[in-house]
Amino acid sequence: MNGVHDMGGMHGFGPVVAEAHEPVFHAEWERRAFALTLAAGFLGEWNIDMSRFAREQMPPAAYLASSYYEHWLWGLEHLLVERGLLTRGEVEARVTALAAREAR
Amino acid sequence: MRVLRAADVGRVILKGGSARVHEPRAAKFRPGDRVVARNVHPVGHTRLPRYVRGRRGTVDRDHGVFVFPDTHALGQGKTPQHVYSVRFTARELWGPAASPRDAIYVDLWDDYLDPDPGP
Amino acid sequence: MSGGHEHDHDDRHTAPLSDTQLRVKALESLLTEKGLVDARALDELIDLYETKVGPRNGARVVARAWADPAYKKRLLENASAAIAEFGFTGRQGEDMVVLENTPRVRNMVVCTLCSCYPWPVLGLPPVWYKSPPYRSRAVLDPRGVLKEFGVDVGDDVEVRVWDSTAEVRYLVLPERPPGTEGMNEDELAELVTRDAMIGVGQARAPERRVP
Numbered sequence: 001m002n003g004v005h006d007m008g009g010m011h012g013f014g015p016v017v018a019e020a021h022e023p024v025f026h027a028e029w030e031r032r033a034f035a036l037t038l039a040a041g042f043l044g045e046w047n048i049d050m051s052r053f054a055r056e057q058m059p060p061a062a063y064l065a066s067s068y069y070e071h072w073l074w075g076l077e078h079l080l081v082e083r084g085l086l087t088r089g090e091v092e093a094r095v096t097a098l099a100a101r102e103a104r
Numbered sequence: 105m106r107v108l109r110a111a112d113v114g115r116v117i118l119k120g121g122s123a124r125v126h127e128p129r130a131a132k133f134r135p136g137d138r139v140v141a142r143n144v145h146p147v148g149h150t151r152l153p154r155y156v157r158g159r160r161g162t163v164d165r166d167h168g169v170f171v172f173p174d175t176h177a178l179g180q181g182k183t184p185q186h187v188y189s190v191r192f193t194a195r196e197l198w199g200p201a202a203s204p205r206d207a208i209y210v211d212l213w214d215d216y217l218d219p220d221p222g223p
Numbered sequence: 224m225s226g227g228h229e230h231d232h233d234d235r236h237t238a239p240l241s242d243t244q245l246r247v248k249a250l251e252s253l254l255t256e257k258g259l260v261d262a263r264a265l266d267e268l269i270d271l272y273e274t275k276v277g278p279r280n281g282a283r284v285v286a287r288a289w290a291d292p293a294y295k296k297r298l299l300e301n302a303s304a305a306i307a308e309f310g311f312t313g314r315q316g317e318d319m320v321v322l323e324n325t326p327r328v329r330n331m332v333v334c335t336l337c338s339c340y341p342w343p344v345l346g347l348p349p350v351w352y353k354s355p356p357y358r359s360r361a362v363l364d365p366r367g368v369l370k371e372f373g374v375d376v377g378d379d380v381e382v383r384v385w386d387s388t389a390e391v392r393y394l395v396l397p398e399r400p401p402g403t404e405g406m407n408e409d410e411l412a413e414l415v416t417r418d419a420m421i422g423v424g425q426a427r428a429p430e431r432r433v434p
Contacts, residue, residue, distance in 0.1 A: 001146065001147050001148060001149065001150070002145055002154060005336055005337060006153050006154050006155075006335070006336060007335050007336075007355055007358040007359040008153045008154070008155040008335035008336075008358070008359065008362045008363070008386065009154075009155040009197070009198070009359065009362060009363045010355070010359040010363075011359070013354075013355040013356040013359050013360070014356055015356060015371055016351050016354075016356045016357045016360070016368055016371050016372070017351060017354075017356065018349065018351045018372070019349070019350060019351070022349050022350060024272060024273045024277075024346065024347055025269075025273065026350075027244075028244075029241075029243055029244045029247040029248075031269045031273070032247050032248075032251055032265065032269075033247050034268070034269070034272070034347075035264075035265035035266075035268040035269050036247070036250055036251055036254065036260060036265065038108075038268055039108045039254075039260040039261070039264055039265055039268065040254065040259065040260060042106065042107075042108040042116065043105040043106065043107070043259060044105060044106060045105065047176055047177070048121070048123075049149055049171070049173040049176040049177035050149075050176075050177050050179075052149060052173070052177070052336075052337060053148065053149035053177040053178075055337070056149065064355065067350075068338065068350065068353045068354070070243060073243065073246060073247060073250075076250065077246070077250065080250070080254075085254075085257070085259065086250075086253055086254075086257075090253060091246070091249055091250065091253065094249035094252060094253055095242075095245045095246055095249045098240070098245050098248050098249055098252075099239075099240070099245055102239055102240050102245075103239065105259065107258065107259060107260065107261055107264075108260070108261060108264045109261055109263075109264055110261060110263035110264045110266070110267045112264070113264055113267035113268055113271060114267070114271065117268075117271060117313050117314050118310070118312050118313040119312075119313055120312065120313035120314040120315070120316065120317040120343075121314065121317065122317035122318055122390070123317075123318070123389075123390040124317070124318055124390075151336060151388040151389060152388075153335055153336060153386065153388065155335075155362065167318070167320075167389065167391050170318075170389060170390060171390075187389045187391070189320075189385070189391075191383075197362070198363060203366065203382070205378070205379075205380075205381045205382070206365060206366070206381060206382040206383070206384070207381065207382075207383050207384070208362050208383075208384045208385075208386060209383060209384065209385045209386065210386045210388055211386070211387065211388045211389035211391055212388065212389075213389070
C-alpha cells in the first residue's frame, strides 16, 4: 500500500539524530511490547508479512507522531483482534481496570 | 496454537524462520540484465517502494527463491520466486542533480520487474 | 499503590501509567491469562536481546575476515555459512550478504519501509536507523547522512546504498584501519563499531601503544 511507511526519498524529516550510548530499550513497556510481539507471532496465527502489513495500516498521522514500539503495539493489537484472539472490548476493559487500580 | 516456552526461546531464535524456498523456480532474469520496476500500486502489502516504480536498473545478483510478501501477507500463498538485488543509479532515481557516481540497490522479486526494452 | 509492579522498577511510583504502558500491560495480562504467552518466555526474549545478542557478534566476524583471508573469501562468497561458523544464526539473519568496503566503494544499509536489520550479528537496531530521517534520506542523500555521522566521502568514491526490502540481511565489512598489523582478532574486534557495520561509520583507529 502507498502508506507513509514508504519513506525512501521523502523530505522534511530533518537530520539523523543518534543518541550516544543508546540502551536497547528505553522503557519497560518497550521490552514487554517487543517480547509480546515475538511470542504472539510464534503462535502461528500470522506470518511476518502479515505483521508488517498490520503496522502499515496504522493511521498515517499516528504513525509519524509515535515511536517505533508504539507501531509494534498497534500492529500487535490489530492482529490479535483481527484473528479473534482478543476483542477490542476485552482490551479496553482491561485498560480501564488497570488504570483504576493505578489510581487507587 | 503452539505457545513459546522459556526453555525453547534460545533454540527458536537461533533457528529463525528463513523465507527462502527450497524449490526450483525459473528465474526471469540474470545478473547484468536491464530491468524496469513495475509501476503498480497494490493496496495490500508490497515491498516495492514507490521511489523505484517505473525506474530502470540492472540486476546485480540473484539471491535465489523466496516467499513473495504481496500474496503471503494476504493469506494468498507463498508464490515462491526469485529475488534480485537491482542496482539503480542515483540519477535514475533522483534526477540530474544527484550524484553521478552513487547507486541504490533494492531487493526486488520477479513479479516487480519487467525487462527494460531499451533506449 | 497496589502491587503488581514487578516490572516497573524504572517507573516513578507517583506518576500514573501512560496509555501506552497500560495497553501493554493489558495485552500481556490478557494473553497470559488465556495461556497464549508465557511470561517467563517473554523474560527470556528480553534478556536475550538486551544482554546477549549485539554488535560484538558482528565485530568478531569482521575481525576474523581482516585476520584470515580464507575466512574473508568464505564470508564474501556465502555469508550465511561463514557467519554460522560462529553460531550467529537465526531470526532476521537467516540469509546474509556481506558488503565489502574498499577505497573506491562505500556501502550503507537501510530499510526505508520499516527497520529490517541483521539481528544475529548486530542485535536490535538503534532508534535512528528505524526513524524517518534515516529511512527517508539514506537512499536520497547518502553523502549528507554520512557527513552527519562525521564521514566525508570523496568524489572519486562510489557510495552504494542497500535497501533491505526483502529477507536478505546485509552486513558491511568495513576497511581495516592502518596501523593494525600484528593485532590479534580480539584486539581487532575492539575497533569494529556497530555504525561501521551498518555503513555509516569507520572502524576505529588503534590507540597509540606505549612501546
